[in-house]
Amino acid sequence: MRLGRSLRRLRTSIAIVAVLLAVVFGRLVWLQAVGGAGYTLSASQHSLSDVTLHAARGSIVDRNGVPLAYTADAKDIVADPTMIDPAARQDYATMIAPLVKRPVGTILKLISTTSRYALLGTAVSPATAGQVEKLTLNGKALPGIFSQATSQRLYPGGTTGANIVGLVQSNGVGAAGIEQSFDSVLKGTDGSLSYTLDANGNINPAGLIKRKNAVDGGTVQLTIDQDLQYTVQKLLDDAVKQSGARDGQVAILDVKTGQVRALASTGTFDPQNPASISSGASLDPNVQQVFEPGSANKIVTMSAATQAGLINPRTVLTVPDSIDAGGVTVHDAWWHPVQKFTATGVLAESSNVGTLLIAQRVGEHNFNDYLKKFGLGQQTGIELPGESGGILPDISTWSPSTFSNLPIGQGVAMTSLQLASMYQTIANDGQRIPPRIVASVTKADGTVTTTPQPAAVDVVSAKTAQTVRTMLESVTLPGGTGKKAAIDGYRIAGKTGTAQQPDPKTGVYSNSVYWDTFAGMAPADDPQFVVSIMIDNPAHGLEGGDVAAPLFHHIASYELAAAKIPPSGSQSKLVPLTVP
Amino acid sequence: MKPTTAVARTAKRRLPLAVLLGLMFLGGLCALLALNTASAAMEVQQRGLTAANASTSDTEQQLLRDLAAKQAPSALAAAASALGLVPNQNPAFLRVNQNGSVTVLGSPVPASAPPTPTATPKPTVTPKPTVTPTATVTGRPSVAAPVVTVTVTKSVTASTTKSAPPASAPAGPNSHPTSTAPGGH
Numbered sequence: 001m002r003l004g005r006s007l008r009r010l011r012t013s014i015a016i017v018a019v020l021l022a023v024v025f026g027r028l029v030w031l032q033a034v035g036g037a038g039y040t041l042s043a044s045q046h047s048l049s050d051v052t053l054h055a056a057r058g059s060i061v062d063r064n065g066v067p068l069a070y071t072a073d074a075k076d077i078v079a080d081p082t083m084i085d086p087a088a089r090q091d092y093a094t095m096i097a098p099l100v101k102r103p104v105g106t107i108l109k110l111i112s113t114t115s116r117y118a119l120l121g122t123a124v125s126p127a128t129a130g131q132v133e134k135l136t137l138n139g140k141a142l143p144g145i146f147s148q149a150t151s152q153r154l155y156p157g158g159t160t161g162a163n164i165v166g167l168v169q170s171n172g173v174g175a176a177g178i179e180q181s182f183d184s185v186l187k188g189t190d191g192s193l194s195y196t197l198d199a200n201g202n203i204n205p206a207g208l209i210k211r212k213n214a215v216d217g218g219t220v221q222l223t224i225d226q227d228l229q230y231t232v233q234k235l236l237d238d239a240v241k242q243s244g245a246r247d248g249q250v251a252i253l254d255v256k257t258g259q260v261r262a263l264a265s266t267g268t269f270d271p272q273n274p275a276s277i278s279s280g281a282s283l284d285p286n287v288q289q290v291f292e293p294g295s296a297n298k299i300v301t302m303s304a305a306t307q308a309g310l311i312n313p314r315t316v317l318t319v320p321d322s323i324d325a326g327g328v329t330v331h332d333a334w335w336h337p338v339q340k341f342t343a344t345g346v347l348a349e350s351s352n353v354g355t356l357l358i359a360q361r362v363g364e365h366n367f368n369d370y371l372k373k374f375g376l377g378q379q380t381g382i383e384l385p386g387e388s389g390g391i392l393p394d395i396s397t398w399s400p401s402t403f404s405n406l407p408i409g410q411g412v413a414m415t416s417l418q419l420a421s422m423y424q425t426i427a428n429d430g431q432r433i434p435p436r437i438v439a440s441v442t443k444a445d446g447t448v449t450t451t452p453q454p455a456a457v458d459v460v461s462a463k464t465a466q467t468v469r470t471m472l473e474s475v476t477l478p479g480g481t482g483k484k485a486a487i488d489g490y491r492i493a494g495k496t497g498t499a500q501q502p503d504p505k506t507g508v509y510s511n512s513v514y515w516d517t518f519a520g521m522a523p524a525d526d527p528q529f530v531v532s533i534m535i536d537n538p539a540h541g542l543e544g545g546d547v548a549a550p551l552f553h554h555i556a557s558y559e560l561a562a563a564k565i566p567p568s569g570s571q572s573k574l575v576p577l578t579v580p
Numbered sequence: 581m582k583p584t585t586a587v588a589r590t591a592k593r594r595l596p597l598a599v600l601l602g603l604m605f606l607g608g609l610c611a612l613l614a615l616n617t618a619s620a621a622m623e624v625q626q627r628g629l630t631a632a633n634a635s636t637s638d639t640e641q642q643l644l645r646d647l648a649a650k651q652a653p654s655a656l657a658a659a660a661s662a663l664g665l666v667p668n669q670n671p672a673f674l675r676v677n678q679n680g681s682v683t684v685l686g687s688p689v690p691a692s693a694p695p696t697p698t699a700t701p702k703p704t705v706t707p708k709p710t711v712t713p714t715a716t717v718t719g720r721p722s723v724a725a726p727v728v729t730v731t732v733t734k735s736v737t738a739s740t741t742k743s744a745p746p747a748s749a750p751a752g753p754n755s756h757p758t759s760t761a762p763g764g765h
Contacts, residue, residue: 066651127638156652226653490671565671567685
């Protein structure tokens with residue numbers, strides 16, 4: 001009897017197990033055979049997740065490694081308006097608005113919606129985000145206010161070098177300057193992460209995890225010195241303000257390498273605040289805006305004539321007050337009787353007539369060749385966007401008066417960078433090295449690519465360059481037009497310029513609006529750097545020797561001390577400017 | 581008697597087995613509990629460390645920002661100016677010769693200090709002659725001391741503010757070319 005009950009229990013248990021197994025088997029058949037494909041697709045869609053791993057944008061640093069632009073972690077301040085008590089909205093707005101630097105009304109409007117998401121502040125600093133997170137109302141943290149990680153492009157120098165560094169658009173793409181021209185290097189390559197999720201939305205360690213790491217952007221090292229850049233911008237701003245000019249530009253090049261040490265222009269913007277950009281203004285005037293250099297262009301004539309052996313510093317020329325050439329009459333800037341100038345005197349006192357007399361010896365075609373050798377009418381190839389090559393009329397289009405204008409720096413236009421490059425040629429013993437502003441690029445893996453120095457262009461011989469430098473020294477000595485550029489203890493060489501600007505109303509050159517220029521080098525006996533300066537329309541009719549030359553003095557004085565360039569102690573070779 | 585003895589022996593054998601199974605069950609539960617507790621504790625610790633890491637990272641980022649801002653040239657220039665430093669307009673160097681003598685290279689000139697900011701005190705005295713008592717004071721009479729507010733305004737006559745240079749334009753009609761042809765000089 002006990003045995004019979006046991007058998008019955010056994011059969012019952014087997015039957016139950018069989019039924020359960022049948023149910024399980026049936027379900028398996030259903031899942032695998034009937035609805036398997038649909039479930040597989042649905043499962044893959046719900047369990048797989050893809051995340052973009054954003055590459056950090058690379059930095060831009062100066063020649064000493066000081067960051068000019070870099071990307072830092074930041075926080076977005078966001079809200080879930082549905083979690084905020086309507087009665088407390090005003091308090092929320094009042095507390096949060098000053099921290100995210102937005103109007104109270106804007107914040108109030110954002111948190112007064114029925115949306116579940118409102119972006120209250122974009123890319124605030126971690127410190128600011130911390131302040132927001134610590135806000136309390138009635139002793140409790142603010143519900144509905146959160147912060148989420150993001151990044152921010154920072155420019156710690158502010159306006160210093162902004163014309164070079166440029167800025168990025170809100171989508172992180174370079175919009176100007178190095179940010180634009182080296183965008184492909186700086187932006188890096190985004191990565192991705194694909195993984196499976198469990199029922200709770202967490203990463204399933206046993207599932208598929210596919211990771212492609214992001215490659216951060218490279219670091220672009222510039223040749224500029226941030227301290228020099230700041231100082232030059234400040235001195236230029238002061239000079240423009242004091243002279244009542246419209247604006248100004250300064251370019252500084254290293255003599256031996258042609259590398260840019262500073263490129264400054266007035267009215268520079270703040271990359272952190274795109275609203276500071278004036279509508280229609282050039283973002284980098286030093287390479288995008290051109291001007292007529294005036295007498296600073298006379299080194300082309302002097303170099304060509306010296307190279308050809310047509311003149312030497314003591315060559316005497318009989319110079320009247322004016323000259324008729326090409327159907328126009330050109331005067332000197334001051335009245336004088338017919339006078340015997342040396343070639344040095346022609347340059348030192350900036351005689352237009354004397355220069356044209358020498359240019360006539362050089363000849364149109366030879367002169368035109370030297371204009372091109374000095375780099376006029378062609379881009380330098382610097383790594384900045386939107387570079388202008390200047391304006392140099394083709395010789396086939398020259399009118400009879402063109403050759404009366406070009407030698408004295410009218411009818412030809414150039415950038416301040418091109419003007420500096422011309423003087424770098426003379427400072428570098430006749431070899432022009434096209435300027436560059438990027439020293440190297442360092443990839444995220446540490447690979448450094450140094451910018452190769454461009455091939456030098458032989459313009460004049462070293463002897464000719466030394467001779468022209470001697471003549472240029474006379475400009476800054478007593479009797480010269482650029483004596484305000486002189487620095488006690490040092491030998492300085494340079495040339496002033498004052499060019500008439502075209503008057504768009506009359507279509508001819510204005511007699512009241514000028515470009516004042518100065519380009520020079522220091523020390524003249526062993527040049528280390530060249531500086532070109534343009535001041536646009538200073539008030540009171542001030543000339544290049546009145547505004548640009550003193551600015552050269554200030555800039556060169558700073559750089560000589562900062563770069564630890566001592567004077568050699570040698571004396572300038574004095575050449576008489578006039579002879580009886 | 582024998583069957584009774586056999587059943588008792590069987591009962592004696594089953595009792596330790598049940599106890600053993602019970603102990604194993606309890607042991608398993610305790611082990612599971614310990615593992616769960618340890619896992620939870622580790623998770624709490626991980627969250628704490630993650631939060632600390634994020635906080636430290638934020639602090640690092642903030643310090644980097646502060647450092648970059650403070651080493652910006654404009655900030656350094658302002659700090660130098662506040663300390664009374666002025667730019668050197670006459671660079672000069674000292675060269676120590678082999679015999680120990682010193683040669684001055686350049687023409688050093690003492691830098692002229694900018695005008696010292698002068699404080700122009702503008703005291704604004706706002707006496708409050710009477711105080712309206714808000715409570716009945718017994719004993720010592722209340723003394724209504726006047727409140728004196730002194731406002732000190734620093735009048736900084738910036739050294740960079742210079743008057744525009746005099747119009748030293750070349751005098752005379754021949755200062756600039758008067759022909760239709762332009763003339764640089």
